[in-house]
Every structure is written in structure tokens, then in C-alpha cells.
Amino acid sequence: MxxxxxxxxxxxxxxxxxxxxxxxxxxxxxxxxxxxxxxxxxxxxxxxxxxxxxxxDKTVRVRYEVTGSAKDVAIAYTTWQGGALVTQKESHRELPWRKELETKGFVKGGLLAVTTGKGGGTVSCSVTVNDRRPWTATASGPEATATCSGF
Structure with missing residues (x-):
């Protein structure tokens, strides 16, 4: 050692x-x-x-709008219920389509998706939250999808 x-x-x-x-x-x-x-x-x-x-705790106004030449569209959008996002669906809708709601428990991460039918056409989506600048998107063709997200 x-x-x-x-x-x-x-x-x-x-x-x-x-x-x-x-x-x-x-x-x-x-x-x-x-x-x-x-x-x-x-x-x-x-x-x-x-x-x-x-x-x-604040009341938020959300306005969803879909316009375009497509004759048959499917619409999916999120709403806020009890602080959670809930998806609503409407199919075989004619355009223009508009929905406005006021909600509490608003969480960012919303979605509005519009899909044209087999007949195609053009669709544009727009989402406005409390009169801010809208989120927009456009798609055209058969079974094309315009997606407004992240609001």
C-alpha cells in the first residue's frame, strides 16, 4: 500500500x-x-x-362561416362546453352557412373543417373570435377539405 x-x-x-x-x-x-x-x-x-x-370566466363570441360554389358539403366544428372542446357535425349542407355562438370556458385549439362532396366545387371557411382577425382557408375539387384551426 x-x-x-x-x-x-x-x-x-x-x-x-x-x-x-x-x-x-x-x-x-x-x-x-x-x-x-x-x-x-x-x-x-x-x-x-x-x-x-x-x-x-370571460364570455367569448365565435363566428363560423362557410362560403363557396360546392353544392353538398360536410361541416365539422368545435364548440366549448364546460372548458372542453366538443365536435359538432353537419352534413349535406348548402352554402352559405353561418353559425355564431357565445361561450364561456373558451380554450384555444378550435377547428372548422369543410369537405366538398363527390361533385366538387370550392369552399372557404372563416372563423372570427371576438372581432379579431379571422382564420381562413380555401379548398376546391371533389372531396377537398378547407380547415381553419388554432383559434
Missing amino acids: STPHPGGGEPAHGQWAPPHAHARKGRRKWPWVLLAAVLLLAGGCAALVVGLAGES
């Missing part, structure tokens, strides 16, 4: 070193980085929930 290196520095290769001699050198930083990332993520999620909770 050898003794610790006499100058206090690192022992030469093959010399004995006390168990604590390398403990400070190899201290891991990743657990602290991971903990910081988790805390930042949790804080961001908490802020989002608080922000959404404040938004869900």
Missing part, C-alpha cells in the same frame, strides 16, 4: 489516494440542471393554467 502524494497534489499513477480525493472533481451537474428545467416547466404550466382560468 502506498501513501498519499507528499506535496498535496494528485498522486502519481498507481499511488494510493484517499476515497475523497476525487469526489470534488467528478461532482455531477446534470441533476441540478434537470431540477432547474423541471422547476421552470412547472412554473410555466402553472402560469398557463392561471391564465386560462382567467380567460375561461
